[in-house]
Amino acid sequence: MDAHHIHNKNVWMLRLLAGFFAIASVIHVLASRNIDAAQPILGGSMLLVLAGFVGSRRWPRFTMMLTLVMLFIYLNVMVLTDMSVTSYIFLGLLPLLSLIYQNVVAVAVAGTLHLISMLFFVLVYRESLFNGELDRSDASYFLVYGLLILSFCLIYILITRRLSQRAEDSEQRLRDILESASVGIWTYDFTTMELEVSDSFEQITGYSRQSLKGHISRVQEMIYPDDLGLFYEVQQEMIIQKRSSNKEYRIVRPDGEIRWIQGRGRPYFNALGNLVRLEGVIIEITERKQLEDTIHFLAFHDELTGLANRTKFNAKFEETKGHGQPIALMFLDLDNFKEVNDTFGHEAGDELLKHIASRLVSLVRAEDMVCRLGGDEFVILLVDLNEDGVIKVMDRIRSSLAEGYVYRGTLIGVSASIGTSMSLDGNASLEDMLRLADATMYDVKRGGDSIRVTTERNLPLPS
Incomplete structure (x- = not known):
């Protein structure tokens, strides 16, 4: 003892x-x-x-x-x-x-x-x-x-x-299990008005029990500013509504690192119904949140280039159509991409695709969207541009690609065939516009470097 x-x-x-x-x-x-x-x-x-x-x-x-x-x-x-x-x-x-x-x-x-x-x-x-x-x-x-x-x-x-x-x-x-699972325990006694925390609580938050004892306001200070509303909800649920609370929010450690935690707490009352203490646990869920963000990102983005995938592109198109504004689709296919893979390897091909993706994003507006369909094929959605504006965008893309790409000291020539379809009233379906843009792109491949812009309202299917 x-x-x-x-x-x-x-x-x-x-x-x-x-x-x-x-x-x-x-x-x-x-x-x-x-x-x-x-x-x-x-x-x-x-x-x-x-x-x-x-x-x-x-x-x-x-x-x-x-x-x-x-x-x-x-x-x-x-x-x-x-x-x-x-x-x-x-x-x-x-x-x-x-x-x-x-x-x-x-x-x-x-x-x-x-x-x-x-x-x-x-x-x-x-x-x-x-x-x-x-x-x-x-x-x-x-x-x-x-x-x-x-x-x-x-x-x-x-x-x-x-x-x-x-x-x-x-x-x-039990303490070892909780510590290995990043679970911190806390108790706030209304009799002494002091907060007691476990060692794991200190490790998760970065605040020592001495710095928190008698300074309950520091708990609020560690909450990420955008999540203070959730923290107030936790207090209201336990103290006012007299029930347990379970919330996920972010904290800011003294070194500035932001971590996600899941806070679970419950109030305790005496025989007279007076609140005597609050106690609960905090569980670090930073890795889970990061994994959720990654899964959510991959659900709507291309893993290699970070561009929007077909799912997000479809949603953007449906959001855009029907407003009476012109809509244009550019179907872009890299020329001789297979030769890059064969000559320099697939790593060089992947780096080239990421480079092309970055260039395309920089050449369009924020309201437009670049999507990678797969392989070396990209599609670009242009909103509220007339035919001249679409042609200017294509010219910028061709000029940028003509600069080539330097891979490990070697300049790789880059060119692309671009086919475009337009709906002047913005009411055409995505499938029809993609088929027409794809057909136009293949016409461009057969006819050299000429670019044809299709402006028919009803977008007839290519023969």
């Missing part, structure tokens, strides 16, 4: 002895029908001495032994002052009160002192205490009785310590 726990036990013993000395003095007055100041003075003096040692928080083990010795002295003085069986019975309080310490040495000392004092009064003062009804041979029974009390106390201490050790081991295993 460490010094801190022994000190806490000393505090409790001091309180118990104060109550016991007061009650014993009252009982003595009622029993003897006279006021004897000896016991109150002795008890008060002992309490002052013990209070001094306990208050200093120094030598807690010595204070523990001193407490037992002073209680032993007081109990013996009680018997010497009032030679009665009632006073003699109080000697049994010594080993019983020593159980509070849950300490084998303390119990052994208390039990031994009890045994000595019990035998002393039986052998020396048996006539005064028991009116001569006992002789010396009866002392063996008191010896056995004292040994039984001592044995019982020691066995009780050993059993309770073993159970306590098992509980501590189970608690430690």
